[in-house]
Amino acid sequence: MNLKNLKAKNYIWAIISFLIIIMPFIVSVSRLKILGKSLALGIVALGVDLSWGYTGLLSLGQGIFFTLGGYAIAMYLQLNSSIGLPNFFSLYDVKSLPFFWEPFRSTYFTFFAIWLIPGLLAFLLGYLVFRNRIKGVYFSILTQAALLVFYNGINSQQKLINGTNGLPTPNTKLFGYLVGDPTTQKFFFYITAILLLLSYLFCKWLVSKRFGRILIAIRDDEARVRFSGYNPVVYKTIIFTVAGILAGISGALFTVQADLISPQYLLPPFSIEMVIWVAVGGRGTLIGAVFGAFFVRLFASLVSSAVPGAWLFIQGGLFILVVTVLPQGIVGWMNENGPKTLLIDISLKLDNFEKNFKLLPLPLKNLIKFLVKKSLTFSKKSITYPKLDHAGKEEVEL
Amino acid sequence: MIKKNLLELKNVSVSFEGFLALNKLNISLKKGELRAIIGPNGAGKTTFLDVITGKVKPNFGEVLFNGNSLIGKKEHKIARVGVGRKFQSPRIFENLTVEENLEISVSQSVSILKIITNQATKEKKQEIEKLLNVINLTNSSKTKAGSLSHGQKQWLEIAMLLGQKPSLMLVDEPVAGLTDEETELTADLLKSLAGTNTVVVIDHDMEFIRRLESDVTVLNQGKVLCEGKMEKIQNDPKVIEVYLGKQEDIRK
Numbered sequence: 001m002n003l004k005n006l007k008a009k010n011y012i013w014a015i016i017s018f019l020i021i022i023m024p025f026i027v028s029v030s031r032l033k034i035l036g037k038s039l040a041l042g043i044v045a046l047g048v049d050l051s052w053g054y055t056g057l058l059s060l061g062q063g064i065f066f067t068l069g070g071y072a073i074a075m076y077l078q079l080n081s082s083i084g085l086p087n088f089f090s091l092y093d094v095k096s097l098p099f100f101w102e103p104f105r106s107t108y109f110t111f112f113a114i115w116l117i118p119g120l121l122a123f124l125l126g127y128l129v130f131r132n133r134i135k136g137v138y139f140s141i142l143t144q145a146a147l148l149v150f151y152n153g154i155n156s157q158q159k160l161i162n163g164t165n166g167l168p169t170p171n172t173k174l175f176g177y178l179v180g181d182p183t184t185q186k187f188f189f190y191i192t193a194i195l196l197l198l199s200y201l202f203c204k205w206l207v208s209k210r211f212g213r214i215l216i217a218i219r220d221d222e223a224r225v226r227f228s229g230y231n232p233v234v235y236k237t238i239i240f241t242v243a244g245i246l247a248g249i250s251g252a253l254f255t256v257q258a259d260l261i262s263p264q265y266l267l268p269p270f271s272i273e274m275v276i277w278v279a280v281g282g283r284g285t286l287i288g289a290v291f292g293a294f295f296v297r298l299f300a301s302l303v304s305s306a307v308p309g310a311w312l313f314i315q316g317g318l319f320i321l322v323v324t325v326l327p328q329g330i331v332g333w334m335n336e337n338g339p340k341t342l343l344i345d346i347s348l349k350l351d352n353f354e355k356n357f358k359l360l361p362l363p364l365k366n367l368i369k370f371l372v373k374k375s376l377t378f379s380k381k382s383i384t385y386p387k388l389d390h391a392g393k394e395e396v397e398l
Numbered sequence: 399m400i401k402k403n404l405l406e407l408k409n410v411s412v413s414f415e416g417f418l419a420l421n422k423l424n425i426s427l428k429k430g431e432l433r434a435i436i437g438p439n440g441a442g443k444t445t446f447l448d449v450i451t452g453k454v455k456p457n458f459g460e461v462l463f464n465g466n467s468l469i470g471k472k473e474h475k476i477a478r479v480g481v482g483r484k485f486q487s488p489r490i491f492e493n494l495t496v497e498e499n500l501e502i503s504v505s506q507s508v509s510i511l512k513i514i515t516n517q518a519t520k521e522k523k524q525e526i527e528k529l530l531n532v533i534n535l536t537n538s539s540k541t542k543a544g545s546l547s548h549g550q551k552q553w554l555e556i557a558m559l560l561g562q563k564p565s566l567m568l569v570d571e572p573v574a575g576l577t578d579e580e581t582e583l584t585a586d587l588l589k590s591l592a593g594t595n596t597v598v599v600i601d602h603d604m605e606f607i608r609r610l611e612s613d614v615t616v617l618n619q620g621k622v623l624c625e626g627k628m629e630k631i632q633n634d635p636k637v638i639e640v641y642l643g644k645q646e647d648i649r650k
Contacts, residue, residue, distance in 0.1 A: 222492070227474075227483050229562060
């Protein structure tokens with residue numbers, strides 16, 4: 001059984017890797033950008049899963065770290081592709097570069113700034129909050145408030161950082177290559193895929209050790225962890241910092257493929273959406289976070305292009321659906337034998353369905369017969385539903 | 399030879415919004431002692447443990463452990479100097495397996511770097527095996543602790559306490575909800591721990607306390623009412639009054 005699972009998993013991984021490798025050659029650049037952005041968001045989702053799924057820290061302000069990463073790369077690109085000041089400054093009559101732009105001329109500085117600035121901020125914010133034992137819903141509100149502080153801060157500063165318009169990237173140059181160019185975009189796609197894989201492996205490694213168990217213990221009963229001789233502040237600060245770093249990396253990769261970083265990513269809906277990705281995929285399962293982010297985001301792009309404005313309603317509905325029907329998320333549901341239970345449930349329901357069965361159209365009849373047969377083979381192995389053998393057989397005889 | 403006091407509470411007072419939970423409490427424990435603490439509801443038994451473990455800061459008084467003050471120290475630091483606590487209702491990590499629960503308790507002195515980078519060592523794994531044997535849960539070591547029965551949870555928490563290797567063990571109602579047989583086994587276990595460890599047991603169950611054959615301290619209204627062997631306690635008029643109401647009332 002285990003071997004079989006392993007084989008199936010290997011196949012899935014092989015298919016995914018293959019798809020990622022050939023994708024840039026079979027889809028248009030605009031589609032590739034959507035895929036690349038969705039992959040990039042998988043990285044921030046990993047961080048949300050570590051802090052919320054594992055440790056129980058529901059941060060509604062991950063957009064801060066995400067946007068900081070995005071601005072870091074955008075500022076670097078802007079500075080290094082124009083002679084003199086970036087173009088937008090002339091609109092506001094700014095003659096000299098604001099001081100905080102200066103270090104972003106350096107490639108090395110930017111390379112570190114993308115993840116180190118969000119990381120340091122998460123560390124500081126986390127340490128102060130956790131040390132004062134602010135937790136639960138108060139923590140969530142606080143992070144949300146911090147998010148709005150950053151939103152207002154950046155949104156209103158036209159002269160410093162182009163305010164609400166944000167910083168565009170397609171016409172900038174990275175190491176001499178035009179960022180908006182299809183070839184460069186393919187490169188970004190691969191880089192994103194590789195960094196997503198590395199981040200995933202890192203998170204996986206992190207939670208596989210004792211550290212991961214202590215994170216779950218903190219989620220279960222933080223006070224008990226204290227009385228067991230651990231300082232939860234240390235653990236929570238570390239994990240919040242890691243989540244901040246991942247958000248920064250994600251933001252930078254997202255920005256170069258989204259053509260723009262702007263304060264809109266500092267609005268609450270975006271940060272809340274990150275939580276939804278993880279909830280849909282399955283919190284406490286890293287792979288669930290990645291798949292949740294990727295597919296929900298992909299779906300969002302498709303819906304938004306078909307029916308603009310409809311996405312927020314669907315997103316809300318999705319969240320309600322997951323919370324009420326699948327509290328463990330999709331991957332969590334699979335891990336807990338959800339599909340099997342569902343099949344068994346269906347066959348039990350069918351028992352009452354018998355009378356109406358003859359009235360159904362033929363394809364539906366065949367489908368139901370198939371399901372019943374399936375559930376029959378399942379129920380033979382199942383100990384929890386001993387009655388099912390009987391119910392199933394009757395159905396098949398129909 | 400006079401044994402040194404491991405724990406000393408001097409004039410400890412705690413008030414919650416005007417209510418005196420502990421009122422100039424003086425208690426001292428010798429090394430290796432087994433001590434039972436009883437008292438009616440609201441006598442301050444749990445607050446007494448809260449003060450020692452750092453959960454509650456006393457308004458007044460001194461708590462000395464091995465001669466060092468515990469006042470103002472954080473909970474995890476107090477746990478690290480060797481004060482272990484078992485809670486009234488079992489508090490275990492429900493989403494971790496039995497084994498992982500114990501792993502957390504035996505790893506408390508491991509540095510954070512090792513916790514991030516290494517799995518538990520062989521030595522620690524043997525310790526976990528031993529603890530699993532003590533509480534008879536070897537076969538359910540991979541079960542999620544949340545799905546254990548109440549009695550098993552109680553024992554798991556006791557094993558977690560043992561895993562911390564504390565020099566002072568504070569055990570709050572270890573036999574609440576256990577069967578008679580389990581109660582007896584728990585009493586024997588606690589008795590066997592005394593001597594090498596110092597153990598404080600809080601409970602309501604008189605049969606259980608009697609079985610511990612230890613000194614008993616009776617708390618009432620945040621103060622020590624009396625101290626001594628069970629037989630002496632049982633015949634003390636003050637204790638009878640507290641537990642059964644005034645004797646005059648009974649006669650009427």
